Amino acid sequence: MLGELSQSEWVNKPWLLIIGGTTLAAITLFIIRFLIVYCLKKWTRRTDFVFDSLLVDSLITPLTLCTMMVLVIIFGQLLSVTGFMTEHPLPISTTAKTICIIAFILFLDHFLFGTVDYYSARSVMVSNSHSIIKGLIRCVIVCVGLLVLLGTLGISITPIIASLGITSLAVALALQPTLENFFSGVQLVIDKPIRVGDFIELESGDQGFVEKIGWRSTWVKMLPNNMIVIPNSQLSKSRIINYFYPEKELSVPVEVGVHYGSDLEKVEQVTLDVARQVLKSHKWGVADYDTFVVFHTFDQSSINFTVMLRAKEYFNRFWVKSAFIKALHKRYAEEGIVIPYPIRAINTSQESTQLKKVD
Numbered sequence: 001m002l003g004e005l006s007q008s009e010w011v012n013k014p015w016l017l018i019i020g021g022t023t024l025a026a027i028t029l030f031i032i033r034f035l036i037v038y039c040l041k042k043w044t045r046r047t048d049f050v051f052d053s054l055l056v057d058s059l060i061t062p063l064t065l066c067t068m069m070v071l072v073i074i075f076g077q078l079l080s081v082t083g084f085m086t087e088h089p090l091p092i093s094t095t096a097k098t099i100c101i102i103a104f105i106l107f108l109d110h111f112l113f114g115t116v117d118y119y120s121a122r123s124v125m126v127s128n129s130h131s132i133i134k135g136l137i138r139c140v141i142v143c144v145g146l147l148v149l150l151g152t153l154g155i156s157i158t159p160i161i162a163s164l165g166i167t168s169l170a171v172a173l174a175l176q177p178t179l180e181n182f183f184s185g186v187q188l189v190i191d192k193p194i195r196v197g198d199f200i201e202l203e204s205g206d207q208g209f210v211e212k213i214g215w216r217s218t219w220v221k222m223l224p225n226n227m228i229v230i231p232n233s234q235l236s237k238s239r240i241i242n243y244f245y246p247e248k249e250l251s252v253p254v255e256v257g258v259h260y261g262s263d264l265e266k267v268e269q270v271t272l273d274v275a276r277q278v279l280k281s282h283k284w285g286v287a288d289y290d291t292f293v294v295f296h297t298f299d300q301s302s303i304n305f306t307v308m309l310r311a312k313e314y315f316n317r318f319w320v321k322s323a324f325i326k327a328l329h330k331r332y333a334e335e336g337i338v339i340p341y342p343i344r345a346i347n348t349s350q351e352s353t354q355l356k357k358v359d
Contacts, residue, residue, distance in 0.1 A: 018078045025074045029067045037063065050118060058111040062103035069099040097152045105145040112137050132185055135215045177233070181216045184232035188213055194242055199314050201241040202230070223315075243314035249286055252309040252317045254324060257302030259338040264303065267337055268293045274331050275307055278324045284316035285309070285323075301340045 037060060044053045072095050116133050194200055194210050200220065201207045208222035218235050220228045243250060258267050271293050279285035289310035297304040309324060311317040332339060 018075070021078050022071070022075050026071055029071055033063055033067045051115075054111060054114040054118070058107050058114065061110070062107040065099050065103035065106070069096045069103070072096050072099065094153060098149060101145060101149050101152060105141055108141050109138060112141070131212060131214045132182075132189060178216065181232040184236040185213060185215050185218070187236055188218070188232060193240060193245075194218075195244075198242050198244040200243065202228070203238040203240070248313045249310060250314055250317065252311050252321050254307045254309060254321055255304065256307060256328070257299060257304045257339060258332075259340045260303060262303070262337055264295065266335070267305075268295075270331055270335050270337065271305075271307055271328065274328045275309060275324060278320070278327055279309060282320055282323050284312050285320050286312060301342050 037056070040056045040059070044056050076096075113134055116137070188194065194213070196210050196213060198210045199207070200210060202220070206220070206222060206228060208220040208228060211219040211221045211227070213232075217229050217231050220230065222228060256271070258264075272291060275291040279289055279291060280287045291308055291310070293305055293307050295303060295305040307324070307328075309317075309320055311320045329339070
């Protein structure tokens with residue numbers, strides 16, 4: 001009796017069949033999706049290959065959308081069986097195709113972005129231009145996917161493609177500053193006057209590390225831990241000092257002055273000895289650098305010369321120079337070498353003689 005009542009309810013109320021069948025199909029499909037993802041992830045953990053893990057990660061969201069697509073198809077079949085499709089026609093096929101195209105777009109976007117991130121950690125060129133490459137990839141995928149989607153929906157894309165020429169010209173004129181920044185960024189990536197991680201000095205005198213070269217601007221992190229954002233077009237036209245190119249090592253000149261009564265040969269020998277010890281012992285000094293001393297000026301109260309040191313990076317030169325000055329001052333005191341104060345001497349006898357001649 002209850003079975004007959006239930007059967008009559010299913011016959012008289014087909015919407016119960018639609019709801020029950022759709023719910024059962026949804027539970028079954030999502031369980032199958034979970035098992036597929038679980039098995040794939042378990043398989044990728046056993047291998048050292050990178051792209052299989054990236055492939056599985058890229059498939060998670062598209063697989064969910066494909067599950068929804070199958071669910072939409074089952075829902076459409078249930079509508080047809082119960083007679084709802086003829087009474088209330090729904091675009092089931094078009095919806096399923098749309099979901100499938102969106103899933104494929106998301107898969108390509110995630111997989112190609114992951115590939116760029118993988119190679120940016122291993123290639124300097126890709127690392128410097130990864131934001132630009134990602135922007136181009138997303139633009140191409142979205143544009144092509146949109147055209148395919150419009151074609152699937154029955155919209156003719158031939159007039160759209162034909163009008164792209166005029167539209168591109170209008171867009172280029174409207175976005176001229178943006179396009180100028182974009183192509184300037186491409187030029188910076190190809191020409192490589194600066195790279196991500198380089199320590200540079202801008203034409204304004206600001207100094208910092210290059211954090212990112214984007215499609216519109218370049219980000220430079222300054223020493224006080226703040227950020228300068230510079231448009232690429234402005235950066236490509238300005239004068240830049242790159243302290244990390246062609247290499248990070250750089251010379252560190254130190255100006256020193258000694259008394260006129262000093263033995264310059266001894267001064268040179270002691271100074272070179274201190275310089276070599278500092279470069280070998282300091283963690284940022286270049287131990288194998290052939291340091292040298294150049295005497296160049298008879299100043300008012302001292303004979304001045306330059307000691308040339310070598311640091312591993314521009315930012316480290318301050319500590320190398322500081323360590324050298326402290327060690328040199330201590331060694332000069334031990335050797336009796338005098339670093340004179342600025343002195344003004346008045347020769348009274350000479351002045352009185354000149355005054356007598358004038359009188």
